[in-house]
Amino acid sequence: MSQAKGSVTGSQNRHRVQFFGISTCIWCKRTRQFLEERSVAFDYVYVDLLHGQEQEEAKAQVRRWNPSLSFPTIVVDDARCVVGYRPEELAEVLGL
């Protein structure tokens, strides 16, 4: 069972990486695995495991970058966003 939110440490920590996912989604799982395999430091939130106000706030954060509110949504440096399982695109944005 995933924790609703937390942080993963890693040697690739030049960027601020926020991962928004759904705990039952396999594309989210693959995306998280990719980040961990590449030793990327990131904060994660599983929006389906949040409740009430906390969930609403997380949804609002995701919508700012991705109005269709789909997952995974990865926000980098509060400046760029990658939606879906896109390892090549993530590698490029994160300079891996």
Add this chain to the structure above:
Amino acid sequence: MNETRISPEQIDALYERLHREAEASGYHLNPDREFTRGLVEGLLVNEQRYGYPACPCRLATGDKQKDLDIICPCDYRDPDLVEWGACYCALYVSDDVLEGKRQVQSIPERRPPEGQRPQERPAAPPAGAPIAPPLPVWRCRVCGYLCAREQPPGVCPICKAKRERFERFW
């Protein structure tokens, strides 16, 4: 979260049923068994959490009426199978993917924003239909199956979607 764990036996049982039903009606489950078992587990988690098997890759609300279009099989499966070779979560795949001619990938969300979803459309038959049929015609929003009878069937005989997924077509 107070979620009971899903046992491997439960996953196997649902996997087998979905596989049998899919093959019987011209659909296919994703042949990547590990990937697919993960999604089946997600369906079981959602059944437990919300009371209905919402798509494992979408954010459900817990309000069944609002989530009707994302109850698996979702309203978007068939158009996504045609366009992308897989549904949004990739539980179902097309013949091309099954035969290895096409790769499954993470695809864009087809579900429209709130207020424009299939269950939010008016329930009445389209205006201006030339002649009234002798019986109401019902359409399965998942697979398009049509039938003329007083009430829609309890379960779609083609794709197994439940009665609430039918709309009045004519």
